[in-house]
Amino acid sequence: MRGKIDLPVVLSSKAGMTPPSDAVVTPVFLLLHPLWPLVVPVTTWRASVAESEKGVPDSLLEPLAIWVLDCFPQASLVERLIQAADGQHLPERDAVHEPEWADPIRRASELLWARAADVLSRPVPEPVLNEIAVSSGLRTNEIEEILPALGVIFAKAEFLFPHRREAAPVSPDRDEFEETLRGLAMGGSRSWMYGLLVLLASRITCDIVLPIARSVARECGVGRSLLDACDTALASIFGRFEGFCTQAQAAIERVKPVEREMRRCVPWLDVAELASVLSLVKFANRCSLHVLPAARLKAAAIQAARAQFALLVSEDLLIRWPVSVWPDSLLIAFEAGNRRLRHLATLGSTLSRSAEYRPGLERLARHYTDASLIGLSFVERIRTVEILSMSTTPSGLLTEYLALLPPSLNAGRKKKPEVRIYLDPRPLLAL
Amino acid sequence: MEMFAGNSFLSHAPTELPLSPGLLLFLPSTSPVTGGLLLRSHRRRESELLLPNPFGAGLFVTPADSLEDLGFVPTAFDRVLLRQLGAVEAPGFLEMSALTLSTAVAGFAGREAQVLARKARAVQAERQSRMLAYVQTLFGPWEARPDVPERLAAILVQMGFCPSEDARRLHSAVPTMELLRRELGSVEDRLAWTGGGVIFERLVRVSRQVLAHYEAVYADMRALLHDRARMTRLTATNLPYAEELALLPGWIRFCHLLGDTVHAHTAFHFLSDMAALAIMLMHRQTAAAEGRSWASRWQTAAIDRPVSVDMSLHLVERNERLLRMACLHVLEEI
Numbered sequence: 001m002r003g004k005i006d007l008p009v010v011l012s013s014k015a016g017m018t019p020p021s022d023a024v025v026t027p028v029f030l031l032l033h034p035l036w037p038l039v040v041p042v043t044t045w046r047a048s049v050a051e052s053e054k055g056v057p058d059s060l061l062e063p064l065a066i067w068v069l070d071c072f073p074q075a076s077l078v079e080r081l082i083q084a085a086d087g088q089h090l091p092e093r094d095a096v097h098e099p100e101w102a103d104p105i106r107r108a109s110e111l112l113w114a115r116a117a118d119v120l121s122r123p124v125p126e127p128v129l130n131e132i133a134v135s136s137g138l139r140t141n142e143i144e145e146i147l148p149a150l151g152v153i154f155a156k157a158e159f160l161f162p163h164r165r166e167a168a169p170v171s172p173d174r175d176e177f178e179e180t181l182r183g184l185a186m187g188g189s190r191s192w193m194y195g196l197l198v199l200l201a202s203r204i205t206c207d208i209v210l211p212i213a214r215s216v217a218r219e220c221g222v223g224r225s226l227l228d229a230c231d232t233a234l235a236s237i238f239g240r241f242e243g244f245c246t247q248a249q250a251a252i253e254r255v256k257p258v259e260r261e262m263r264r265c266v267p268w269l270d271v272a273e274l275a276s277v278l279s280l281v282k283f284a285n286r287c288s289l290h291v292l293p294a295a296r297l298k299a300a301a302i303q304a305a306r307a308q309f310a311l312l313v314s315e316d317l318l319i320r321w322p323v324s325v326w327p328d329s330l331l332i333a334f335e336a337g338n339r340r341l342r343h344l345a346t347l348g349s350t351l352s353r354s355a356e357y358r359p360g361l362e363r364l365a366r367h368y369t370d371a372s373l374i375g376l377s378f379v380e381r382i383r384t385v386e387i388l389s390m391s392t393t394p395s396g397l398l399t400e401y402l403a404l405l406p407p408s409l410n411a412g413r414k415k416k417p418e419v420r421i422y423l424d425p426r427p428l429l430a431l
Numbered sequence: 432m433e434m435f436a437g438n439s440f441l442s443h444a445p446t447e448l449p450l451s452p453g454l455l456l457f458l459p460s461t462s463p464v465t466g467g468l469l470l471r472s473h474r475r476r477e478s479e480l481l482l483p484n485p486f487g488a489g490l491f492v493t494p495a496d497s498l499e500d501l502g503f504v505p506t507a508f509d510r511v512l513l514r515q516l517g518a519v520e521a522p523g524f525l526e527m528s529a530l531t532l533s534t535a536v537a538g539f540a541g542r543e544a545q546v547l548a549r550k551a552r553a554v555q556a557e558r559q560s561r562m563l564a565y566v567q568t569l570f571g572p573w574e575a576r577p578d579v580p581e582r583l584a585a586i587l588v589q590m591g592f593c594p595s596e597d598a599r600r601l602h603s604a605v606p607t608m609e610l611l612r613r614e615l616g617s618v619e620d621r622l623a624w625t626g627g628g629v630i631f632e633r634l635v636r637v638s639r640q641v642l643a644h645y646e647a648v649y650a651d652m653r654a655l656l657h658d659r660a661r662m663t664r665l666t667a668t669n670l671p672y673a674e675e676l677a678l679l680p681g682w683i684r685f686c687h688l689l690g691d692t693v694h695a696h697t698a699f700h701f702l703s704d705m706a707a708l709a710i711m712l713m714h715r716q717t718a719a720a721e722g723r724s725w726a727s728r729w730q731t732a733a734i735d736r737p738v739s740v741d742m743s744l745h746l747v748e749r750n751e752r753l754l755r756m757a758c759l760h761v762l763e764e765i
Contacts, residue, residue, distance in 0.1 A: 095546045096762055167739045168696045275739035282738070331542045339744055346741040379538040382507050387744075392504050402510060406518035408496035410477035 025105065025266050027078050028065045031112040033266075034161040035061075035153070037197040037240050042137060054193045054229075054236060056146055063132040064147070067124070068116045081108035086265040087333035101332055105265055106163060113157035120151030149191035153198060156180050160195065162203040164270040165336075167343055169279065170203045174212070177204075181213055185220035192217075192226055196233035201241065203272055206283045210234065238284070238293035241277060245269065245300035252307045257314040263337050264315060269301075269308055271340060274347040277301040281351075298351060305348040306356055312341060313360040317367055321374035331380065338387045345390075354390070361388045369397060454523060454673060455481070457681030457712065458512070459531050459757060461540055461750040462505045463743035466707030467681060469714065470495060470513075474521040481714065483707045490714055506747060508539035524676040525585050531680075535758065540751050547758035554762055558588045564598040569656055570663070578667035586670060590652065590679070601656070606763045607683065608649050614686035615642040621689050622705075625698035630706050637709050641682060648675050680757065681712045687756040694749060696737055 040055035069075065084090050084104035124132070124147060133140045153160060159180050162170070184195035199209050210230060217226035248268035277297060284294030326334070341364070345357035365388045368374065368381055376384065378397065385395040394402070453476070458468040469481040471492070478495040482502075491501075495513060498505045515530045516522045522530075532555075534540070535548035562584040570580065591607030594600070614621065618638040622631055655661050655671060665671075685708050695701035736742055 095543055096550065096759065167737075167741070168745075169737050169739065171697050278739050328542050328546065335541065339748070342744060343741050346744075347739060350738060377538065379507075380542075383539070383541065386507055393499070394507070394510065398507050398510065401507075402514055405511065405514040407514075409513055409517040410494055410496045411517065 025082060027069060027075070027082065027108070027112055029266070030078075030082075030105065030109040031065055031068065031116060032061055034109075034113075034157070034198065035150070036244055037201040037237065038194050050232075053190065054197065054232065056150065056194075057136065057138060059136040060132070060138060060143065060146065063135045064150070067128060067132065068112075068119050072115055074111050074115070078108045078111055081105070081111075085262055085333075087336065088262055088330050090329035090333075092328065095328075101329075103163075103165075109161075110157070113154050113161070117151055117154035117157065120147050120154060145190060149187060149194050152184060152187035152191040153194050156183065156195070160198045160202060162272040162276075164266065164272050165340060165343075166203060167271045167275040167347065168203070169205045169275075171208065172204060177208075177212055178216060181216040182220060185216055185226060189225055189229065193229050193233060196229060197237060197240065200233055200237040200280070201273075201276055203276060203279075205279050206234070235290060235293075238280065238290050238297045241280065242293070242297045242300045244273075245277070245297070245304040249300070249304040249307050252304070252311050255311060257311060257318055259318045259320060260315070261320050263319060263334075264312065267308055267312060267344075269304055269344075271343045271347065274301065274305055274344065274351075278347060278350055302348070302352045305344065305351060309341075309344055309348055309357060309360055312344070313364055316341075316364055321376075323375045325377075326375055326380075331376075335383070335387060338384060342387060342390075358390055361390060365389050365395070369395075453479075454521075454677055455714065456522065456524065456527050456677040457679075457684075458509070458527070459680055459684065459754055460506075461508045461747055461754055462501075463503045463746035463750075464501075465704050465746065466711040467684065468509070469681075469711055470516070470522070470527075472516075472522045478516075478522075481711070483711060490711065503743065506539075508534055511537070511539055523673060524679070525582065525589065527677070528589050528680070531754075532758075535754065540754050544751060544755045544758060547755055547762070551758045551761040555588055558593055559584055561594045561596075561598045562588050562592070565594040565601065568599070569659075571659075574663050576666050579665050579670075582667050582670055583665065586676065587652070590649070590676065592652075601653070605649065606760065607679070608645065610686050610760065611642055611645055611682065614689050615639070615682075618689065622702070624692070625702050628702070630702045634702070634705055634709060637713060641712075645675070645679075645682070648672050678712050681708070683757055683760060684753050685709065685712065687753050687760075691749065691752070694745075694752075696740070700736070 035056065038054075038056045039058050039061065040051055042057040042059040045052050045055055045057040072078075081104040086105055087101055087103065090101070090104065124144070129140050129143060132138075132143055136143070159172070159176075181195070184192050187195075196209070196213060199213075200206060213230050214227060217230060221227060252268055281294045281298045281301075284290050322330070342361065345354075345361055348357050365385045368376065368384045368388070378401070382395065382397045382401065385397060389395060453471045453473040456470045456472055458470050458480075460468040462468065464482060466483040469490075471479040471481060480493050480495045480501070481490045482493070484491050493500060498510060498513070512530055512534045515534060516526065519526045519530075532548045532552045535544045536552060538545045540548075563580060566580045566584045566587070567575075587601075591605045593602045593605075595602060615638040619635050622634060625631055652671070685705070688705060688708060692701060695704070
């Protein structure tokens with residue numbers, strides 16, 4: 001496991017050395033990626049007291065991942081789930097008895113988060129602490145402060161970390177949500193701040209998070225520290241998101257599309273993240289709060305989304321799809337991937353203009369229409385074009401197919417007689 | 432209900448009068464439409480599509496071949512299904528069910544639906560042959576009119592009745608009726624999480640009415656099978672409960688939608704989707720229909736849908752999922 005560490009590029013300024021040109025994600029990426037709203041460069045973390053209270057230094061991530069994944073009993077299971085690659089390589093299953101497809105990447109992530117919560121709930125042994133301190137350049141007492149707070153975040157992972165493909169805002173059960181926030185507040189001011197930052201970047205909108213967080217802060221906090229943290233978290237999240245988008249864009253620009261056998265499982269800015277940007281910008285504009293950072297965030301997100309979409313389209317055009325009949329798992333993952341692309345285009349269009357995304361989708365649709373390239377059947381091609389197309393008219397393939405079918409339902413039938421009712425103006429004139 | 436006990440199937444006139452309202456059929460659509468689509472089928476006049484009014488109350492009526500003016504882009508599944516129905520003179524409940532399965536088998540609703548529909552079709556064919564053997568035992572020699580045993584057997588299979596292995600009797604359990612009882616009977620509890628309100632109360636009231644209605648239909652169907660005199664009067668064009676059976680797939684979809692809470696954006700969106708479907712299914716074509724006009728008063732259009740969600744994708748995915756659940760329902764073992 002140690003040899004496979006490949007830090008996600010959006011988490012570390014150093015990680016520019018290892019851009020994720022490979023489509024396969026690593027366990028470390030799945031473990032650490034949801035923490036991105038917390039991560040700051042170690043130099044910034046040292047330079048400012050405010051940053052040190054609300055961030056995690058990036059130098060701590062690598063030793064943390066090594067410590068969590070060391071002797072991880074389910075490591076091979078996680079590896080196998082990752083190899084299933086977003087469902088593209090899942091084994092055949094009985095559609096009757098298992099009607100829902102699992103998301104292997106999400107399942108692997110859940111296993112990793114549970115492991116992290118378990119490891120971080122216990123005190124770190126002295127030799128390990130010293131080793132982490134040496135490799136991260138932090139003092140042991142600083143590490144001892146940060147790790148339990150991260151443990152609390154991982155323990156609430158199911159609640160805090162969004163499903164990356166879900167664009168819809170989440171409306172949690174109020175009691176359950178309050179209980180989670182109370183748990184964060186009980187964990188101390190650091191876990192409270194971490195939790196708020198992660199929540200504000202999640203799909204639970206600010207309209208839900210902030211009022212409930214403020215009421216919990218009043219109930220559980222001593223003085224105004226927890227209450228002030230709500231405002232601080234809201235003020236910081238725009239900058240963090242902007243940094244995330246900027247780094248993502250820089251990483252995307254370093255990647256050259258190459259011919260591959262499968263799709264990229266996890267893009268830099270997934271549907272949930274772009275949807276969160278949209279929600280944050282709308283919230284800021286509606287409430288006239290942090291309008292300037294929101295505008296900067298929007299500009300960064302537009303650029304990153306555009307660059308990412310262009311890269312994903314050009315990568316898709318280069319994929320060597322099988323030329324024989326596709327297995328169920330591959331076709332279902334393929335359609336889910338097409339829906340994700342369409343969703344990314346919709347979100348990008350909402351942020352900027354649809355004219356920037358429509359040509360890419362049309363190009364892909366034309367690519368899949370070409371019969372010589374891939375092993376999709378005629379009907380599967382029709383469906384693929386239907387998912388990708390934003391057009392209101394039926395595709396050429398569908399028109400050809402419909403021409404082979406019986407004439408339309410009303411061909412040769414009597415039309416319903418038109419009834420026209422005219423208002424007789426005479427009674428009105430007589431008045 | 433008394434209304435149905437007294438209403439014999441003979442009240443459905445076999446010939447179409449010039450002002451006949453036509454037969455309302457639920458179309459198991461996968462298009463991005465909240466409620467669903469109804470097809471009004473006429474024997475001689477042109478057929479019409481009924482869809483929920485996106486601006487508020489009531490339904491829109493449009494010719495069934497003008498699919499470009501609906502306000503949404505119909506899916507390939509719906510376009511193909513409607514064209515297949517064009518080959519049938521007067522599509523009814525049986526034709527709609529058979530063509531829905533065959534369109535799904537062709538793959539227009541996705542690979543999963545294709546696999547499930549293929550299995551469902553095989554199961555139905557096997558049940559149909561046993562049911563036909565059972566129905567033939569109910570008629571004396573030369574009593575049955577042409578095509579009646581075949582069509583009656585197909586109707587019974589579509590209603591969820593299942594004959595025993597030796598085809599001598601019907602199983603007492605009917606999965607469709609059990610689904611309606613389970614879901615519509617407990618709709619108050621199922622929707623409790625939405626927090627009540629006017630739409631909630633109306634949905635509860637509708638569910639109770641519909642459950643009682645179908646209890647009566649199923650009871651009368653069983654009674655019919657034991658009434659030799661009524662059986663011998665049946666003709667292929669005059670089989671009982673055409674209207675109720677034409678909307679039965681819609682109520683099955685309603686029951687499945689009740690359980691599809693995971694994908695709902697908010698309680699209000701969920702209720703409005705349920706209401707849109709109920710409005711479609713409760714639509715009656717005669718102004719004198721008793722106690723039904725209340726349904727058209729719901730306002731479901733002015734809803735703030737999340738801007739981050741591509742609603743057309745969301746609804747297509749949801750409707751395809753509901754179609755798969757309908758196929759799974761056919762495969763339910765008795």
